[in-house]
Amino acid sequence: MSETYTVLETRGLSLWYSGFQALRDISLGIKSNQITAIIGPSGCGKSSYLRCFNRMNELITGARVGGKVLFHDEDVYSPEVDPTEIRYRIGMVFQKPNPFPKTVYENVAFGPRINGYDGDLDELVEGSLHRAALWDDVKDRLGESSAKLSGGQQQRLCIARALAVEPEVILMDEPCSALDPIATLAIEELMHELSQDYTIIIVTHNMQQAARVSDMAAFLMMGEDRAGFLVEYGPTEQLFTNPRDKRTEDYITGRFG
Amino acid sequence: MITGTDRNLGKRRRKGQVSHAIFLAATMVGIVALSFLLGDVARKGIGWLDWQFLTSLPSRFPERSGISSALWGSIWLIGLTALFSLTIGVGTAIYLEEYARRGWLTRAIQTNISNLAGVPSIVYGILGLAAFVRAMSLGRSVMAGALTMTLLILPIIIVASQEAIRAVPRPLRDASFALGATRWQTVRRVVLPAAAPGILTGIILALARALGEAAPLIMIGALMFVPFVPTSPLDQFSVLPIQIFNWTARPQPEFRLIAAAAIIVLLVVLLMMNAAAVLLRNKYQKRAEE
Numbered sequence: 001m002s003e004t005y006t007v008l009e010t011r012g013l014s015l016w017y018s019g020f021q022a023l024r025d026i027s028l029g030i031k032s033n034q035i036t037a038i039i040g041p042s043g044c045g046k047s048s049y050l051r052c053f054n055r056m057n058e059l060i061t062g063a064r065v066g067g068k069v070l071f072h073d074e075d076v077y078s079p080e081v082d083p084t085e086i087r088y089r090i091g092m093v094f095q096k097p098n099p100f101p102k103t104v105y106e107n108v109a110f111g112p113r114i115n116g117y118d119g120d121l122d123e124l125v126e127g128s129l130h131r132a133a134l135w136d137d138v139k140d141r142l143g144e145s146s147a148k149l150s151g152g153q154q155q156r157l158c159i160a161r162a163l164a165v166e167p168e169v170i171l172m173d174e175p176c177s178a179l180d181p182i183a184t185l186a187i188e189e190l191m192h193e194l195s196q197d198y199t200i201i202i203v204t205h206n207m208q209q210a211a212r213v214s215d216m217a218a219f220l221m222m223g224e225d226r227a228g229f230l231v232e233y234g235p236t237e238q239l240f241t242n243p244r245d246k247r248t249e250d251y252i253t254g255r256f257g
Numbered sequence: 258m259i260t261g262t263d264r265n266l267g268k269r270r271r272k273g274q275v276s277h278a279i280f281l282a283a284t285m286v287g288i289v290a291l292s293f294l295l296g297d298v299a300r301k302g303i304g305w306l307d308w309q310f311l312t313s314l315p316s317r318f319p320e321r322s323g324i325s326s327a328l329w330g331s332i333w334l335i336g337l338t339a340l341f342s343l344t345i346g347v348g349t350a351i352y353l354e355e356y357a358r359r360g361w362l363t364r365a366i367q368t369n370i371s372n373l374a375g376v377p378s379i380v381y382g383i384l385g386l387a388a389f390v391r392a393m394s395l396g397r398s399v400m401a402g403a404l405t406m407t408l409l410i411l412p413i414i415i416v417a418s419q420e421a422i423r424a425v426p427r428p429l430r431d432a433s434f435a436l437g438a439t440r441w442q443t444v445r446r447v448v449l450p451a452a453a454p455g456i457l458t459g460i461i462l463a464l465a466r467a468l469g470e471a472a473p474l475i476m477i478g479a480l481m482f483v484p485f486v487p488t489s490p491l492d493q494f495s496v497l498p499i500q501i502f503n504w505t506a507r508p509q510p511e512f513r514l515i516a517a518a519a520i521i522v523l524l525v526v527l528l529m530m531n532a533a534a535v536l537l538r539n540k541y542q543k544r545a546e547e
Contacts, residue, residue: 059434061359088437098428100447111436114446158432165436 007032007169007199008053008090011068014227015048018062021227022048025067028218028233030169035191035200037214037236039207041251044220045228046203047095050171053201054090055083071169088115091167095174097154099146099161104129104138107146107157111165124164132160133190152183159190170194172202176209188213207252211240219248298524302517310518314484315500319511324519326483327500330399331468331526333487334496337403338410338467343460345407346414350456353415354422355444374412381409382476390477397478400490405473410463417459421452454538461534465527471498497523 008030015023023045030036038046048057055076057063069076076086099107108125117124125142129135134156138149146157155175162170172191176184191200191213204210210217217236220228232239232248243249313323349370357363385405395401425448433443449456474496483495495503497519504516 054435056431056435059431084434084437084439087435092431092435094428094431094435096428098426098432100429100432101451110433110446114433114436114438114442161432161436 004031004033006030007072008201009068009070009073010049010052011070013049013052013065013067013069015045015052015057015066016062016064017060021225023052024223024227024229026220026228026230027067028230030199030201031216032199033195033197034215035195035202035213036216036218037210038201038203038218038220039205039210039251040220040228040231041222042205043226044222046205046220047173049220049228050173050201050203053169053171054087054092056087056092058083088165089167090169090171091162091165092171093155093158093162093173093175096178097151097158099149099154099157102146103143104146104149104157105142108160108164111161115165128160128164129157131163131194132156133186133193134160150183152179152186155179155183155187156190159187159194163194167198169199169201172200174203174205177205184209207240211236219243219245219251221247221251295524298517298520301514302519302521305515305518306521310515311522314486316484319509319515322504322512322515324497324500324522326486327495327497327519328522329486330479330483330494331496331523333399333490333494334402334406334474335464335468337399337490338406339460339464341403341407342410342414342463346411346460347418347456349411349415350418350422351444351449354419355440355448370412370415374416378409378470379472379476381405382473384408385473385477395491397480397493398491399487399494401477402474402479402494402496403490405477406467406470409470409473410467413463413466414460417463418452418456421455421459422448424455425451450541454541457537457541458534461530461537465530468496468527468530469498469523471496471502474499475502497526 006029009028011027013023013026014021026049038049040046051057052065052069053071053076057065065077071086071090075081100110102110105125108128109121112121112124126135126139129138134153137153138144138157141148146154149157155178159170159175176187179187188209191202194200195215202210202214214236216234217239218233219231219239221231222228232243232245234244239248240252243252310323311328312325313321314326315324316322353363353367357366382405385401385408389395389401389404390397393401395404429447429451430443433447438446479499480493480495483493485492487494501516501519501523504512504519507513
């Protein structure tokens with residue numbers, strides 16, 4: 001693996017939804033080609049935090065961000081930056097598989113098409129499906145509706161769709177929460193392979209999953225005022241075996257949450 | 258023991274039967290009235306309904322009269338109204354749902370649109386007379402009629418389209434945005450295809466209403482007696498409901514019979530439009546699921 005560096009960073013990041021503060025003062029750096037897990041109890045703002053990286057929060061009326069999100073040391077929220085550019089370079093996979101009601105092929109081709117890709121689309125679609133470990137399942141069904149795939153296949157289709165625009169970072173928002181254990185395992189294996197070429201940030205409420213897949217882990221909690229804040233951030237192994245903070249220890253040993 | 262516990266069962270069962278009977282009776286009132294009406298129209302009109310009737314112009318003599326000018330007038334009117342109301346209505350719905358900031362102004366517009374749906378059609382006729390016939394000097398043309406009808410059905414189309422657009426699941430939009438799509442790309446490629454069945458249904462039902470309207474067109478001066486078929490948007494015109502109204506007002510009893518025949522034609526056109534709405538919706542729904 002090549003030298004890792006900090007791809008993404010939040011500095012004093014806060015988030016408000018119409019006056020209600022959802023996140024408070026979160027600072028951490030995401031290393032390239034690693035899998036970073038964001039863990040914490042329900043409602044602590046894990047998903048909201050994830051959606052700050054690709055400016056998805058601004059699609060929600062009344063959302064406001066304070067602090068900075070740096071992508072290659074450039075402020076993602078600076079006025080000169082077009083949010084579509086950020087989302088093009090930072091892909092996202094959602095909690096529930098959300099393929100478009102189109103064919104398998106059209107789902108993967110959607111991103112390249114809207115971004116004006118002028119290479120060989122067939123090749124790109126096939127390559128993306130290969131990288132998402134879905135090609136063998138769907139190579140004879142490219143013209144079929146995405147709705148005919150199983151839940152796990154749909155989620156891998158969504159991953160292939162995200163990969164097709166060739167992002168640097170992939171954000172995954174509890175990508176396995178709607179899947180059965182076997183499909184979950186397949187996605188986790190896939191994440192390992194993808195981390196060779198991509199930086200992955202995954203939100204999960206599943207401790208075992210975080211321990212299994214991630215290199216780094218961030219533990220968020222909800223404050224008295226329900227705003228999420230960062231408790232501890234470090235290498236996953238250290239966070240799980242030798243946490244520095246008492247609250248992290250309580251959480252991972254299952255004393256709350 | 259299953260039997261024997263007296264829970265007032267007999268009385269409760271009787272109440273159930275009585276309410277069943279009341280609701281059945283309520284339904285039957287509508288069905289009986291409608292079938293009587295349709296039966297009467299069919300009995301009187303069917304004998305006059307032939308190719309000659311469909312292709313002839315109106316005449317002073319009932320046996321020579323036909324509805325070709327009114328039928329073509331209606332087709333022209335609905336065609337133009339569809340064109341205008343589709344573009345303006347769907348455009349407005351997209352703006353309000355996808356682009357407009359949620360604020361007092363948007364809310365005020367929204368409330369106004371909903372209220373406009375309840376304004377009597379004759380009022381639109383007065384507006385059409387002032388705005389299109391006089392101010393824009395379109396005269397008593399199909400164009401003026403179509404613009405008036407557009408105003409009349411716009412609120413219905415906007416509200417139906419908005420509901421269809423709003424029903425598109427948020428995760429689908431999110432998926433599109435997350436791939437770097439702009440708002441327009443998301444609307445064009447994700448939202449509109451998913452909302453199309455609902456929008457189409459709304460439009461066709463609204464057009465069906467426009468097809469049956471006479472009052473606003475009489476207001477703007479659509480003619481009672483039109484011995485020619487309109488060939489351009491600026492021609493004068495009549496429509497089926499006006500023709501029917503005209504014939505029923507004549508003293509000779511035969512005219513009432515050909516009015517019945519014209520009602521049959523109007524009903525057939527309406528049924529065809531409703532069938533088209535259902536077919537289109539099913540087609541798009543199937544395509545969305547494939």
